[in-house]
Amino acid sequence: MTVSTHNVQQKVGSATHVDVLIVGAGISGIGSAYHLKQQCPEKSYAILEMKDSFGGTWETHKYPGVRSDSDLYTFGYRFKPWVGAPIASAQEILKYMGEVIEENGIGHYIHYGHRIMRCSWSSDDNLWSVEATRLGDGTSVIFTCNFLWMCQGYYDHENPYIPDWPDRDKYRGLFVHAQSWDPAIDYSNKRVLVIGSGATAATVIPAFAETAKHVTMLQRSPTYFFCSENKNELADRLREIGIDEPTIHRVVRAQIMYDQDVLTKRCQAEPDVVFEELKDLIREYAGEDFEFEPHFTPRYRVWQQRLAFCPDGDVFKAAAQGKLTVVTDTLDSFTERGVRTGSGEEIEADIIVAATGFRLSVMGGIPFDVDGESLDWHDTVNYRGMMFTGVPNLVWVFGYFRASWTLRVDMLGDFVCGLLNHMDGVDARRVEVALRDEDRDMEILPWIEEGNFNPGYLMRGLDQLPRRGDKPQWCHNQDYWTERNEIPSTDFNGSEFVYKGGR
Numbered sequence: 001m002t003v004s005t006h007n008v009q010q011k012v013g014s015a016t017h018v019d020v021l022i023v024g025a026g027i028s029g030i031g032s033a034y035h036l037k038q039q040c041p042e043k044s045y046a047i048l049e050m051k052d053s054f055g056g057t058w059e060t061h062k063y064p065g066v067r068s069d070s071d072l073y074t075f076g077y078r079f080k081p082w083v084g085a086p087i088a089s090a091q092e093i094l095k096y097m098g099e100v101i102e103e104n105g106i107g108h109y110i111h112y113g114h115r116i117m118r119c120s121w122s123s124d125d126n127l128w129s130v131e132a133t134r135l136g137d138g139t140s141v142i143f144t145c146n147f148l149w150m151c152q153g154y155y156d157h158e159n160p161y162i163p164d165w166p167d168r169d170k171y172r173g174l175f176v177h178a179q180s181w182d183p184a185i186d187y188s189n190k191r192v193l194v195i196g197s198g199a200t201a202a203t204v205i206p207a208f209a210e211t212a213k214h215v216t217m218l219q220r221s222p223t224y225f226f227c228s229e230n231k232n233e234l235a236d237r238l239r240e241i242g243i244d245e246p247t248i249h250r251v252v253r254a255q256i257m258y259d260q261d262v263l264t265k266r267c268q269a270e271p272d273v274v275f276e277e278l279k280d281l282i283r284e285y286a287g288e289d290f291e292f293e294p295h296f297t298p299r300y301r302v303w304q305q306r307l308a309f310c311p312d313g314d315v316f317k318a319a320a321q322g323k324l325t326v327v328t329d330t331l332d333s334f335t336e337r338g339v340r341t342g343s344g345e346e347i348e349a350d351i352i353v354a355a356t357g358f359r360l361s362v363m364g365g366i367p368f369d370v371d372g373e374s375l376d377w378h379d380t381v382n383y384r385g386m387m388f389t390g391v392p393n394l395v396w397v398f399g400y401f402r403a404s405w406t407l408r409v410d411m412l413g414d415f416v417c418g419l420l421n422h423m424d425g426v427d428a429r430r431v432e433v434a435l436r437d438e439d440r441d442m443e444i445l446p447w448i449e450e451g452n453f454n455p456g457y458l459m460r461g462l463d464q465l466p467r468r469g470d471k472p473q474w475c476h477n478q479d480y481w482t483e484r485n486e487i488p489s490t491d492f493n494g495s496e497f498v499y500k501g502g503r
């Protein structure tokens, strides 16, 4: 198969060839395309996206009030200033991403409506062969590429996680998972029950509370909330005195990352003090005599799961105004009129919204094979959560949960482009990570350390995820503050990188 590396995709036989194939047009895929264009302008590329539009997470979720829970100064890319309030709606994030696509001529390279069905690596050709279905007409199409940049996220966009609750079919009202919410659903003057207590529940509850008759939140266990005004005083001040937007973006990002670092360390060193401070912030919105027991006193250590951000204290305002009732209990079964809790109480509702999270999807659920052998990701060991032993020429962008996901998109953008340029420099067609001699006796463990960070969808899917070692190179430690020094100083000549093949 003859291929060349000019900045255009080429038809090779019946396949379309590119140097780099990016999977997914979410915030990771678009950011990765930007970095590739900037840092490897000679490489041809394409983005395959199964949906009809870009945005990923921000396109999928349409529930009332859908918004970020990170600030957009850090959830936005480092190269494109964010000029709005820190917490942004899905629409605002989509507009921002649309501008990135437009300003950088990326749109032309995105193939929408292409669902990837299989990826096969051939060591004879040093190529990935990627089979996709064109959803418009059902045609199967083949792309080949030298390098696969996996930006398909971490959860199933089509099948949300719904626990197997008894008697769900008995319920006569409307049952919907937040991920499948249809904006046409009318909830005004209805009794809405939200099952769950994480970031999604924190987002929908204040939105429902505006017009619903009443909102009840049924949670198995409480969550930590961080209440704050939706504004950044430093950004506002810098704007007022005439500082340019790129400088504001850079400075405010640095400020936020510094503050988050301090908070993370304090959460570990003095979790009880931090919790008292979080309570004080809540009292600013809910009143001095707001009762925290039993619904707002979590069982886990602060920061073991994402802190649910609560802009302008909206959840607590709804609670203080009597529009929200919280029930902390298990769900025993559904009834005709609602649900029955473990302690026997029946909660009646016209609409029940499951905010019960995601179904993990490793590599978009796409079957992979390497030289004809099907690949089980659980048999691989991950290199910094992005490359995998035994899997050549592939990187997965898995961002941060405690810091903005996109910080890692930019960081891995630099990494991948550095690696591709290094491969060109040493005339390599193939790169793979491998355990070094000093790693041979390393303990091989599940993807995450349960005591460090343990959201349900990851714990449920540990047997599908690659595994980790107990050294910094062989895990995704979810720690931006150590990685921001370690990843940019990667030595591509290190013995964990194995290169093969001249041109």
Ligand SMILES: Cc1cc2nc3c(=O)[nH]c(=O)nc-3n(C[C@H](O)[C@H](O)[C@H](O)COP(=O)(O)OP(=O)(O)OC[C@H]3O[C@@H](n4cnc5c(N)ncnc54)[C@H](O)[C@@H]3O)c2cc1C
Pocket: 023, 024, 025, 026, 027, 028, 029, 048, 049, 050, 051, 054, 055, 056, 057, 058, 061, 067, 068, 069, 070, 071, 075, 114, 115, 116, 117, 151, 152, 153, 154, 155, 157, 200, 363, 364, 366, 397, 399, 400, 401, 403, 404, 405, 406
């Ligand atoms: C409601 C919600 C709010 C969130 N808020 C934040 C936040 O505020 N801050 C934060 O840091 N993180 C947040 N997250 C985490 C969030 O998912 C990431 O931050 C980020 O948006 C993920 O981007 P991504 O591009 O990697 O993946 P996704 O957004 O999941 O996009 C992946 C894309 O790949 C496509 N794809 C998947 N499989 C295939 C296939 N087989 N073929 C073709 N295309 C495929 C999908 O259609 C999708 O468009 C949130 C998550 C959710 C669900």
